[in-house]
Amino acid sequence: MLKLKSSIFAAAAATLLLASCGQSKSGSSSVSYGYELEDAMHEAEMPMMKSRNASLNETSLNSEAVAQRKLILNGNAGIEVPSISGLDIKIDEWAKNFGGYVANSDWSERNFYATVKIPSSRFYDAMNSTSDFGKIKNHNINTNDVTDEYFDLESRIETKKILRDNLKGYLKKADNIKDMLEIERQLNEVESELESIEGRMKRLTNQIEFSTISLNFTLPVGKTENGFVFPDYGEGFREFAENFFGFLRGFILAICYIVVFGTPLVGLFFLLFWLLFGKVGIIRKIFMKLKK
Numbered sequence: 478m479l480k481l482k483s484s485i486f487a488a489a490a491a492t493l494l495l496a497s498c499g500q501s502k503s504g505s506s507s508v509s510y511g512y513e514l515e516d517a518m519h520e521a522e523m524p525m526m527k528s529r530n531a532s533l534n535e536t537s538l539n540s541e542a543v544a545q546r547k548l549i550l551n552g553n554a555g556i557e558v559p560s561i562s563g564l565d566i567k568i569d570e571w572a573k574n575f576g577g578y579v580a581n582s583d584w585s586e587r588n589f590y591a592t593v594k595i596p597s598s599r600f601y602d603a604m605n606s607t608s609d610f611g612k613i614k615n616h617n618i619n620t621n622d623v624t625d626e627y628f629d630l631e632s633r634i635e636t637k638k639i640l641r642d643n644l645k646g647y648l649k650k651a652d653n654i655k656d657m658l659e660i661e662r663q664l665n666e667v668e669s670e671l672e673s674i675e676g677r678m679k680r681l682t683n684q685i686e687f688s689t690i691s692l693n694f695t696l697p698v699g700k701t702e703n704g705f706v707f708p709d710y711g712e713g714f715r716e717f718a719e720n721f722f723g724f725l726r727g728f729i730l731a732i733c734y735i736v737v738f739g740t741p742l743v744g745l746f747f748l749l750f751w752l753l754f755g756k757v758g759i760i761r762k763i764f765m766k767l768k769k
């Protein structure tokens with residue numbers, strides 16, 4: 478068993494060092510498959526980070542490095558339109574023209590909202606064309622650079638795959654049940670973590686490849702699909718009257734509560750004062766006796 482663990486330790490350390498040299502844009506990874514493998518990972522972490530930082534410093538000044546940046550692009554546009562009727566069809570066609578699709582949409586009496594996914598390569602063209610829908614009220618673009626995270630996940634996936642393959646090789650060579658169980662335990666951990674990292678990588682890649690554009694369409698102030706609507710002064714007066722009488726009702730109820738519950742309390746207060754300090758003056762008499 479000791480001999481097998483020593484072999485696993487040596488192979489894991491060699492594997493991680495090889496992966497760090499082969500990946501110029503990788504990030505450090507942290508794995509734990511028993512004490513031996515954990516020590517190997519910590520020893521391999523520093524050369525991996527130095528290799529990656531040196532690579533980024535060498536390429537940061539050339540145009541190729543800029544082209545390799547991994548960006549998540551998000552755009553928002555507020556647009557005033559003369560009508561929201563048929564906007565769902567227009568937006569669907571607009572998204573398809575750029576190779577995208579409508580993720581979700583919602584509408585109300587005077588507004589129409591839509592979230593559209595557009596290939597990142599056509600993002601700026603799509604944002605510039607939003608003015609074709611109507612008058613642009615607001616327009617902004619947000620860029621999130623996830624280059625470091627992307628290459629870190631890429632490096633960790635490759636490292637996990639190498640460790641997984643090595644463990645499978647050791648499993649075939651195991652000559653007793655105890656060794657097989659130990660290797661299978663470590664293999665299950667590697668495969669579980671690999672699946673989790675690959676899932677994160679898939680989500681991140683999707684965000685990079687497809688940008689998000691949020692569109693908010695509104696009608697001009699005071700206008701609906703049926704034309705201009707002037708303020709309803711009758712409705713405004715009724716609302717004011719309801720608020721006024723609601724306040725008056727609350728005020729009257731407050732006065733009633735004060736009369737019903739406040740009067741007995743005031744009477745009790747005066748009674749106690751009369752007994753203690755007034756004509757009877759119990760406390761006053763006691764004080765006078767003490768003074769004498």
